[in-house]
Amino acid sequence: MAPPIPLLAVRGSDGTALLRGPPSCDEHPAIQRDPRPSRCVSFSRDGSLFAWCNGDKVSVVNTADGSVVSTFDLPKTMLLEFSPLGRVLATWQLYSKSQGDLQGEANLQLWDLQSGQLLKALYQKKTEAWCPSWSDDESIAVRSVNNELHFFENNDFNTIANKLHMQKVSDFVLSPGAQPSKVAVYVPGSKGAPSFVRLYQYPLFGGPTAALANKSFFKADRVSMLWNKKASALLVTASTEVDKTGASYYGEQTLHYLAVNGESAVVQLPKNGPIYDVAWSPNAAEFCVVYGFMPAKATIFNMKCDPVFDFGTGPRNAVYYSPQGHILVLAGFGNLRGQMEVWDVKKYKQVSKPQAPDSTHFSWCPDGEHVVTATCSPRLRVSNGYKIWHYTGTVLRRQDAGELWEVRWQSFPDGCFPERPVRYQAAPGELGSTQAPPTQAYRPPALRHLPATASSKLHEEEPPQDLRPGPSAERCLSKSALKNQKKREAKKAAKQEAKSEAPPSPAPTPAPACNSQSGPTCGDPETDKKMKNLKKKLKAIEELKEQQASGKTLQKNQLEKIQKEEQLLKELEELELSL
Template sequence: MYIFFQLNKTIIVLCYLYQYLTFTVRGSDGIWMVNGPPDTGSASQFPGEKSHCRCMAYNDDGSRLGWCTENQVIVINTNTFKKVFQLDINKVVCMKFSPKGSVLVMWQNYSVNPETKQGNPNLHLYDTSTGLLLRSFIQKKQKNWDPNWTKDEGICCRNVNNELQFFENNKFDEIKVKLMMQKISEYSLASCGPPYVVAGYVPGVKGQPSFVRVYQYPNFGGQQAALASKSFFKSDTVTMNWNSMGSALLVLSSTETSEQNYYGDQGLHFISTRGEACLVPRSKNGPVYHVEWSPKGTEFCVVYGFMPAKATLYNLKSEPLFDFGTGPRNVAYFNPQGSILCLAGFGNLRGNLEFWDTKQRKLICQAQAPDTTIFQFHPDGEHFLTATTAPRLRVGNGYRIWHFTGSLLQQVNVDGDKELWEAQWQSVPEGTFPERLLNYKAAQAMAAEVAPLPGVKAGVYRPPQARGTEPSFKLHDYEAPSDPNRKQPTDSGESKSASKNKKKRDARKAKMARENVSEAASPAPSAVSGPGPVMGALASQAPSTGDPDKDKKARNLRKKLQAIQKLKEQKAAGKQLEINQIEKLKTEASLIEELSALGLDDDWS
C-alpha cells in the first residue's frame, strides 16, 4: 500500500506493507524508501522523478500510477514499479484514469490556433495498455472537464453544449445516445449498473424553479420517461451525490447570496429512483457544510447549522437515525467499510476530530489535527492521513499518519523551501480489506504514541478586569448526542409511555379523592324552610358501599338529587321554573329508588 505525495520538484510515495507503513521520497537530493513505525529503517529503491510535477492520479484498484511533468506524462505499474508507457505532451493540468485503468484522460488549458482561428483540442483520451490516442475533444472550461464512467466502464458520459453525450465500451468514435436537457449545467452518473442511471440539473430562469431529473440509460424520451423529478427555488449551484447502489441521490442546492444568511441559502433534497423525492429535514437553522454517503449506501450523514454545528445520521427514508449533538465540525468522512464515521472541523476551525462507531453509535475517541487541508482514510479503514499542503497553507507543510483510536503513528515535516502540494493513499481492489470487528483496547495497545506538533494553544480573550475569575456565561450551548427513535427513560427507569399512563392514573385517583372530600366538607345551602335532613346528610360523611363502582354511581345520584333539592327550594321561594327544570323534578322518585337499590339508606324525603 502506498501514499503518494507531490512536492515542488519532489514526489513522495508511502507504502503500506503488512503490519507497518513505509514511505518513499523522491526529490532533488535523491530517491529512497524508508520504513515507517514500528519497524523504521531503509527499504528498497523506488524509481522516481526529479522534475517538476504538475498532477498525479491512481486508477481505482491502484495498479496504475500516472504523473505529468512539464513535457512528459509517465504511467507505471505499482506492483513492479516498471514504466507502462511515456508520452511527450506538455502543460497537462489535470489527469484521471477510468475506473479499470484502461483509459487515461488529460486536460490542458484551452488555446486557439492563431492561423486557423480555431480552438485546439485540449481533452485527450489514451489507451493505457498501448499508449495510443483514442480521441481528442475541445473542452474550454476546467470546471467539469472530466468524463465520467460507470465502474464496469460500460458507458462514459460528458456534458457538451447543453446535452449529455454517452459512449459505450470506451469506443469514442461514435456517440451512442444523447440526452437533451435545455440549459443543463450539471449532471451525475451513478457508478453502479447495469441498469445505468443518470441525473441532470437545469437552473431556473425568470421566476421558474430549478429542477433535477433522473433517467435510466438509454430511456431518455422526455419528461415522461424520467424515473424521478424534483423542482426547487433558491438555487445557483448544486452538488449531486449518488449512493453506492445507485438507488438514491442527494442534491445540495446553494445560493451565493441571501438576505438572511451571509453564506447564502442551502437546501438538501433526497431523490429515489423509485420516484420518491423530499426535502431532508434539519433540526437546526444554518448552512449545510457537508453531506456524505456511507459506503454501504443505506445511510448518510449531514453536518449543518450555525456553529456549533449539528451532525445527523439519516436512513433511506430521510428519517433521522441518530443525532451526534453539536460541536466545532464542518465535514464528515466514513471509512471505506462504513464502520467508522469521522466528524472534523477544518479550515477556520481548530482541527477537532471525533471518531464514532456507526453500529453501536458510540464515540470512540477525540483528537486534534490543526491546519489540516487533506484528510483521507486508509483502505484498511483503521488508519488515516492528514496533511498540511500548499497553496492553501505555505507554512508548516507536512503529513501525519494516525490510527482511528487517536494515536499519532508518524509525523513528517517538509523543511526548507519545499512545499507539499498533495497527499493520496494508493487505491486497492474492492474487497481487499473486509470489515472487521473494532477492538478499541487492543488497537490502542498496539498503536505507538508520538507527540503532536508543538504549538501554542489559543485561549479565549477576556478583559483584564475579568481575568482570574470564573466566566459568568457560556458562549455556546452544546447539545449532547441523542437517538430520536429511542424511548427516553424516566428517573425511575420506566419508559416514556409507561410514565405517561401512570400520571393519568394518579390524576384520576386525585380527582376522585377531591370529589369525596368536597362532598363531605362542603357547607349546606341556606334553605328557606330551615335546616332539614338534606343538610344533615351533606354535613356528615357520605356512606360507602365498599365497592368503588357502586360508590361512583351513588355520588352521581346524590349530585342529581341535590340539584333537585335546590330546584324545590327555588320553587317554594316563588321562582318560576323552566320546562326542563320541571321535568327534572319528576325524576326524583326514580333517583331515590336507584340509590336505595345500591343498599344505601339516604333519607331524601
C-alpha cells in the same frame, strides 16, 4: 492471504514519491522518487497503475514492480484520470489558440493504455467536469457538450450513441454500480421557472415522463449531487449565493432526497444555518449531514430522511466515513482548529478526539485503520507537511515539507480490506497522540477575576442523542452528560414548582382579567395589544404543530415559527407578571 499494503503518493516541490503505507511508511523499493516537480498524479481504480506528469512527459507504471506501462510526450498536462477498468487514460492541458488558428488545439486526449494509441482528441476549455464519466464496467461514457449530454458506448468516442438534450443542462452525475446505469441532471431555473433535478435510466430519455424521479426548487444558484453506493438514491444540496433574509453570510442551502422509485423529500434539519458537508455511508442505507451555525450539529438520517442519531454540537464542518462504513470522523478544518471526533458508528460511541491544526486535506486509508492529514500549498504556504494517524489518535508518521501540493492514497477494489473490530485504546506509536485540549468560552477581561458561571458560556452545548425509538434513547450519552442533563431538568422543574407554590401578591383593587383576546382588559391598551398579538402567534404555532403531528411537511418559515414558541411564552409570562 494477507491484505496488501496501501501506497501513499506525495507530490511537492521536491518531487514525487510513493510511500508504502503504515506501519512502515518507507519509500517504495521499486519506484524511485522523481526529483522533478509534478503537475498531477493519479491511481487507477484498482490501484494497479500510477501516472504522473513531471513537466517533461506523462509516465504510467505498474505499482507492484515499478515496470513502465506507457509514456506520453505531453509536457503541459495539468490533469490525469484513469477509466474505471484502467483501459483509458484521460489527459487535459490548458486550452490555447494562436492568432491564425481560430479553433485552437484539442486539449483533452483519451489514450488506449494497452496500445498507447490516441482514441480521441476533444475540446474542453473549463476544468469543471473536464473528464468523461464512465460506468463501472466502461460500457457507457458521458460528457457534457453545449448544454446536452453525449453518451458513448464501449469506449468508442468517434460515435455518439445517444444524446440527452434539455434546456441548459448545467451539471450531471452518472450512477455507480452495475447496469442499468442512471444519470442525474440539473437544469437551473430561468425567467421565473424553478430549477430542477431529474433522474433517468440510460437510454430511456423520452421526455419528462421518462424520468425516474423529479425534484424542483426555486432557491438554487448551484447544486451538488451525490449518489449512494447502490445507485438507489441521490442527495442534492441546493445553494444560493446570497441569503435574502440576511441570516447567513454563506448564502442559503437546502438538502433534497430523490430515489429511483420516484420518491422525493426535503431533509428537515432542526438547526438553522449552512450545510457544510453531506456523506453517504458505504452501506448505502444512511447518510450524515453537518449543518447549522457554529457550533454545528451533525445528524445521521435513514432512507426515510428520519433522524437516527444526533452527535450534538461542536466545531466541525466535514464528515468522512471509513471505506468499510464502521467508523465516522467529524472534523473542523479550514477556519476551525482541526479537531476530529472519531465515532464507532455501530455502537454510536466516541473512540478518540485528536487534533490536526491547519489541515487542508483529510482522507481515509483503504484499510479503514489509518488516515492522513496534510497542510498543502497554495491553501497554506507555511508549515506544509503531512501526518499519518491511527484512528485512535496515535500519530505514526510526521513529515514536514518545504512546499507540499498533494497527498493521495492508492485505490483498491471493494473487499480487499475486511472490516476489523473497533479499538478504543490508543495504538502504540513513538510520536504519541494529540488529543484536543478542553476549550473554554471567551470571557472579557473585566470578568476574568470572577468565578465562571453557567451564564458565562458563549454557546449552550448539546450532547449526543440517540433518536431511534425505544428505551435506549439515552444510552449514547456519557455519564457526565446524563448527569448534566438531569441537573438541567431538575432545575427547570424546581423553578416551575416554585412559581406554582408562590403566594399571590396583594393588590389594593382587583385587577381585570388579562386572558381575554377581545378588547383591552388590563387598563393599559399598549400592553393589551402586545398580549393579544402574542396569544395570536401562539395559537398559530399550535395549529402548525398539529399539522406536523398529522404528517404534513412544513415549510422552512413554518418550522422557524415553531422554534420561537418558547421565546413567545416567555414574553407573555413577563407581561402577565408585570401587571
